[in-house]
Amino acid sequence: MQPDQKMRLPAHEPTVPATASPGGVIECTGLSKTFGRKKALDAVNLSVPAGSIFGFLGPNGAGKTTLLRIMTGLSRASSGGLQILGMDVGAEAPEVRREVGYLPDVPAFYDWMTASQTLQLAGRLCGLKGGILDERVQELLGFMGLAGNNQAIGKYSRGMRQRLGVAQALINSPKLLLLDEPTSALDPGGRRDLLDFIGGLRGGTTVFFSTHILSDVERVCDSVAILNKGRILSQSSMDELRASHGQQTIAVEVSTGAERLAHAIAGRAWTISVHPGQRGEILTRVSDVAAAQHEIPTMVSEQGTGLVRLESAEISLEDVFLELIGEPEP
Template structure:
């Protein structure tokens, strides 16, 4: 995918990114549906120009948050600022700078791709030759033809790609994506992720997904949302470093289950779980004490120690540590 026809020029980017305001700033943001609290006083800071991944299990509140950011739903309490401006129901201007792709994009089935994008462009205040050029470029970007085929005949993957084109038609300064790779085949998914990388520093991408490998591949910042609360938010490097320093991988010749039970009784043990390769993953309040104590526990159990070192954590490992459940 080539992005140079779709994105703002670098000089415009530099002026925009010099603005210290966050692209997205949520303060004590809450949303309740009756007695169910979907978002519980969350604070969120999305740096401008970043590719920000929002991950969480089903029901964590990801889609609820995205609906608030797009103005499709109102918060019960708290505030939201987008691109330095407070999000208000009576202020449509900020929404003109936002592109949004829901998990299941909806279109009029009787329209062609060109007609759908022309409608989206006009709703964003675009018209004339400039709009025609953007329609051509965005369709080329997502590998769709500007033909006479009706959208009603599209496969789910084709509809998803058209949704990406629609989200980009107004050259957004903030692009909100909700499970945007979910319906794409492997080639299309790779192509979209590669394109998102080209957006870094030129526009802000807020990327909600349950596919953790996608976040690891393209995101420079990540937040973990669970049961309506933000459990962690940082750069990818900070997240891995923080949890990696606290997590120790222990590999033994045999008796792993017995050893795991012993380790779990230690005063410095926060959590003990099996690792993907059969090792024991130990999260400790005091990693130094754990490094000293584990060999003694291994020796007292009469088993052989193969490996003991700080864990090389994936986002999946960190996610499990924070939420106690795998991504779905």
């Protein structure tokens, strides 16, 4: 891929329907999905702003793929409502699909085809033809680093198949691009290039980026929702998320005995959560900053260790994520 270039949307770009919702490109209202007694999605409310790169973050098994399958019409919700671009997914599924590009977590292809043949087929299924289709295919092959590759797809590595999957998802110049774990099969260089490419779509195509990799979300997303056990725990812009969880976060660094101090801090009434930070520091989210700043030095002294640093800290997305999903504290 060439991350220094920005994807050019061609002249056949689809038009957003006149009924498109002013609230968001995706609007979920009380969306639930059950499989027997198991509730995969539990009254999900979600609003995705137009033109954003929206991170949909959760551990494996949280329900992310289930929601994506409902968005693409591959599965039906048990209850609740879902609109994409102002269209009801249940009632207007074909119209929705014409405006959406989708990359599943494990994309499937005809292994005897080449990348060019695959994109030609996908383009024709989307109603493209002639010179417009040929130009689009070559453009996407170039951006994905697959130009001139005439191998059968059956000989591709998983990373190459993932890049082809992204190209196929973009063939119709979608208004909404749904990505399910798009970087999971890529090496570090391929992940960096794909994230740069996704970032280049900001403001044009709305990207719904489902992943469990926190660093990917932190790098490219401007809004995020955190899902766990089928429920939305938080939805906001990245800045709002950090601000709401980081205003009362204190970083403590000691010369020795950090684990013992973390256990002691966890037992205080003003402690909301305790998590390890970088370089052996302790990140503590507190309800009473003054009490924490007063008591922590005393605790350090009582334990016979040295206080290296005590200051307010900017919380990372990883810290927020662990706090929200209820990761065990030290």
